[in-house]
Amino acid sequence: MAAALRIEDLSFRYDRGAVDAPPVVRVGHFELAQGEMALLRGHSGSGKTTLLSLVAGLLEPTLGRVEIAGQELHALRGGARDRFRGRHLGLVFQTFNLLHGFSAMENVLAGLMFSDIPRKEHDERARALLGRLGIERVDARPEALSVGQQQRVAVARAVAARPTLVLADEPTASLDPENADAAIELIKGACAEAGAALLCVSHDPAASSHFERVEDLAALAGPSTVGVH
Amino acid sequence: MALSGTRVVLRSLMARRFQTVTTTITVAIAVGLLLTILSMRDATRQTLERGAGNMHLVVSAEPSSLVSVLNSVFHAGAPSRAMTWLQVQQLQRDPRVAYALPIQQGDSFEDYPVTAVEPDFFEQFSPDAEYDPERDGEDGRWGVSSGRLIEGRFEAVLGARVAQETGLGVGDELLLTCGLAGGGFVHGGFSYKVVGVLELRDTPHDRVVFADLASGWVIHAQDKRDRQVGGKADRVTEDDLSAADRLVTGVYVRGVVREGRQASAAVAELASDLRRNPSLTVASPASEIDALFRFVSRVDRLLIAMAFVVLVSGAVSIMLALYSAGQMRRREIATFRVLGASRGRIVLWVLAEAVILGAAGAVVGVVMSVLGGWAVSVGLKAQLGLVVEPAVSPAAFGVVGIAAVVLAALAGVAPAVLAYRTAVAAHLRPLG
Numbered sequence: 001m002a003a004a005l006r007i008e009d010l011s012f013r014y015d016r017g018a019v020d021a022p023p024v025v026r027v028g029h030f031e032l033a034q035g036e037m038a039l040l041r042g043h044s045g046s047g048k049t050t051l052l053s054l055v056a057g058l059l060e061p062t063l064g065r066v067e068i069a070g071q072e073l074h075a076l077r078g079g080a081r082d083r084f085r086g087r088h089l090g091l092v093f094q095t096f097n098l099l100h101g102f103s104a105m106e107n108v109l110a111g112l113m114f115s116d117i118p119r120k121e122h123d124e125r126a127r128a129l130l131g132r133l134g135i136e137r138v139d140a141r142p143e144a145l146s147v148g149q150q151q152r153v154a155v156a157r158a159v160a161a162r163p164t165l166v167l168a169d170e171p172t173a174s175l176d177p178e179n180a181d182a183a184i185e186l187i188k189g190a191c192a193e194a195g196a197a198l199l200c201v202s203h204d205p206a207a208s209s210h211f212e213r214v215e216d217l218a219a220l221a222g223p224s225t226v227g228v229h
Numbered sequence: 230m231a232l233s234g235t236r237v238v239l240r241s242l243m244a245r246r247f248q249t250v251t252t253t254i255t256v257a258i259a260v261g262l263l264l265t266i267l268s269m270r271d272a273t274r275q276t277l278e279r280g281a282g283n284m285h286l287v288v289s290a291e292p293s294s295l296v297s298v299l300n301s302v303f304h305a306g307a308p309s310r311a312m313t314w315l316q317v318q319q320l321q322r323d324p325r326v327a328y329a330l331p332i333q334q335g336d337s338f339e340d341y342p343v344t345a346v347e348p349d350f351f352e353q354f355s356p357d358a359e360y361d362p363e364r365d366g367e368d369g370r371w372g373v374s375s376g377r378l379i380e381g382r383f384e385a386v387l388g389a390r391v392a393q394e395t396g397l398g399v400g401d402e403l404l405l406t407c408g409l410a411g412g413g414f415v416h417g418g419f420s421y422k423v424v425g426v427l428e429l430r431d432t433p434h435d436r437v438v439f440a441d442l443a444s445g446w447v448i449h450a451q452d453k454r455d456r457q458v459g460g461k462a463d464r465v466t467e468d469d470l471s472a473a474d475r476l477v478t479g480v481y482v483r484g485v486v487r488e489g490r491q492a493s494a495a496v497a498e499l500a501s502d503l504r505r506n507p508s509l510t511v512a513s514p515a516s517e518i519d520a521l522f523r524f525v526s527r528v529d530r531l532l533i534a535m536a537f538v539v540l541v542s543g544a545v546s547i548m549l550a551l552y553s554a555g556q557m558r559r560r561e562i563a564t565f566r567v568l569g570a571s572r573g574r575i576v577l578w579v580l581a582e583a584v585i586l587g588a589a590g591a592v593v594g595v596v597m598s599v600l601g602g603w604a605v606s607v608g609l610k611a612q613l614g615l616v617v618e619p620a621v622s623p624a625a626f627g628v629v630g631i632a633a634v635v636l637a638a639l640a641g642v643a644p645a646v647l648a649y650r651t652a653v654a655a656h657l658r659p660l661g
Contacts, residue, residue, distance in 0.1 A: 056567065058654040079571035086569015097564045097657060101244035109232035114569025122231035157568075 002070030004165045004197035005032040005055065010064030012047075012054055023062060025051045026221035032165070034069075037188055037198040039207055042217035048201035051217065052167045055199070056089055057081045069164045086114025090158030090196060092187060094170040096150050098142040104130060104153045105138040108160050115161030129156040133190065148179060155187050159194040166191050168200040172207060184210045234574065237565075238581045245554055249586065252543070252550045256590020259540035260633050261597030266532050267625045268598060269605050269617065274522060276617045277303065279432040281514035282356040285496040288312070288320065288329075288503060289479035294512035295521065300334065301479035302514050303433045304342040307335045307409045314475035316509070320482060325499045327485045328353040328362065331477040333445050336405040336416070341391045343405055343438045345445035348379045351386075354481055356430040361486075375399055376425030382447075382467070385421040385440040389429035399423055403438065405448070416448045431618060442477075443467055450474040540633060544640040547586050551579060551644035555651075562648050563656035572649050579645040580638055587637020591630040 602619030
């Protein structure tokens with residue numbers, strides 16, 4: 001079975017012409033098995049977020065390749081990559097990026113909108129997910145929900161399409177330690193239930209205790225780190 | 230229910246209710262203005278052309294041709310000068326004249342103008358311009374929907390709208406008032422019996438009470454005698470009428486059109502001869518309507534140009550509304566992109582928003598044009614006495630509606646390009 005995520009010799013510079021400048025992101029080899037969960041640590045400005053953007057296909061790598069479920073992501077162009085993202089990737093953002101003006105239910109339905117899941121199942125699946133994550137007011141707008149509830153909606157949206165891989169970017173950054181622990185467990189639980197692999201990036205040392213596999217972004221860079229895992 | 234693109238677009242519009250409503254109103258005003266101008270222009274012209282019916286000329290003693298047509302044919306005001314019966318008889322004897330129908334105006338009933346006519350008026354004059362009394366006979370003649378036409382003294386027939394609006398019908402009695410505005414002197418002592426209601430022909434004549442001409446002379450002669458004696462004079466009868474009492478305010482004239490001859494040439498010759506008499510004003514309703522519309526069309530073109538400017542400004546306001554919304558919604562657009570929406574789909578959503586705004590504006594504009602047409606119609610009736618039923622032209626609605634939607638769609642292009650170019654990673658802090 002293909003890995004959920006496979007990164008090979010990936011490097012990224014914002015200015016492609018500046019070949020002498022060190023890349024913002026550099027990963028020799030990284031692999032995440034189906035359903036596996038890992039934490040990627042790194043200090044602020046180390047390129048964690050840029051790496052997630054590359055893995056999500058939102059940025060073009062300067063060199064190297066990213067494979068999701070065996071599909072080389074950056075070989076896909078335009079709408080094909082967008083469709084692939086909608087079916088195989090879920091994202092949890094630090095600030096949730098919920099759609100304001102849309103209800104909690106509609107936010108989760110938005111996560112299903114571009115998936116392979118038949119449309120007639122969307123409503124039931126979204127309602128069930130929100131129910132499991134403890135959101136009762138499914139018709140409430142995000143601004144009417146607490147921060148914790150908003151995060152649950154964001155997690156429900158990320159796993160709604162049964163993605164291969166969920167990317168979580170600093171999911172605990174705006175939470176106190178107690179809620180941060182609960183948030184990570186929530187994301188892990190939802191991913192496990194959806195059968196999705198999870199790549200979580202965080203600069204929070206406390207987040208490490210929740211993951212069996214913890215990687216340092218700096219250690220992934222360079223020839224010596226190729227095949228680190 | 231699954232989330233659809235339509236729902237996303239409507240949610241987006243609803244999230245900016247104020248902007249959506251104001252933009253829609255801007256488009257609606259332009260569409261409404263354009264349609265009102267177009268429909269009223271067409272309706273006014275049709276009404277005026279129908280009003281002239283099958284007559285070729287109006288002869289009167291009015292000071293100008295246009296005033297003569299407006300007063301004699303469209304009942305816009307009370308005529309100020311009269312013609313003698315001798316002049317009418319001379320016209321009727323002219324071999325080039327198919328009919329010369331005398332009319333007397335200046336009285337009213339409950340603000341409806343009264344036109345006094347001879348009984349044979351309805352056998353000759355028809356609101357149908359194509360009707361030729363000699364050729365067509367009773368086919369296409371202006372008939373009654375109830376009762377009969379005038380046959381004797383102190384009889385009246387009601388125009389269809391008069392009957393509808395007053396509820397009067399056959400057998401009712403009327404007292405006429407001197408002057409067209411309310412509050413005039415009532416011709417007491419002489420009442421008219423309603424003997425019929427005319428068929429509706431959608432002309433200014435539908436709002437007219439037609440009364441017997443000789444009876445009108447008797448009423449006015451009685452008033453004159455009463456004023457002369459400073460009280461109640463002996464009752465006047467038709468036999469007491471002098472030549473000075475037998476006055477008319479206008480004559481509807483139709484020229485004889487012989488086979489193989491052009492009506493315009495024959496009538497032009499007749500009109501030319503009649504104009505040699507300086508006391509007469511000879512007017513061709515068709516020419517006067519043309520002249521009036523040539524004059525009005527200058528204002529008309531200006532108004533249409535203004536309406537187009539408003540329509541374009543409506544499109545610009547759509548563009549600004551969507552563009553500023555696009556700036557604010559970049560995070561939302563980026564989120565949808567992350568969820569799997571392609572650039573093309575985002576562009577379609579933005580264009581759909583623009584089209585919905587344009588279409589909504591067009592629909593509200595149509596409603597506004599109907600209300601505007603009604604308001605202009607009321608104004609024309611009150612100010613000029615012209616009865617114009619706003620004509621709704623489906624073609625005009627179609628063209629203006631489509632123009633509004635197309636302009637709106639074009640206005641959506643720039644915001645759509647902005648949405649297309651939204652850099653996803655940069656607008657998803659902390660992913661950026």
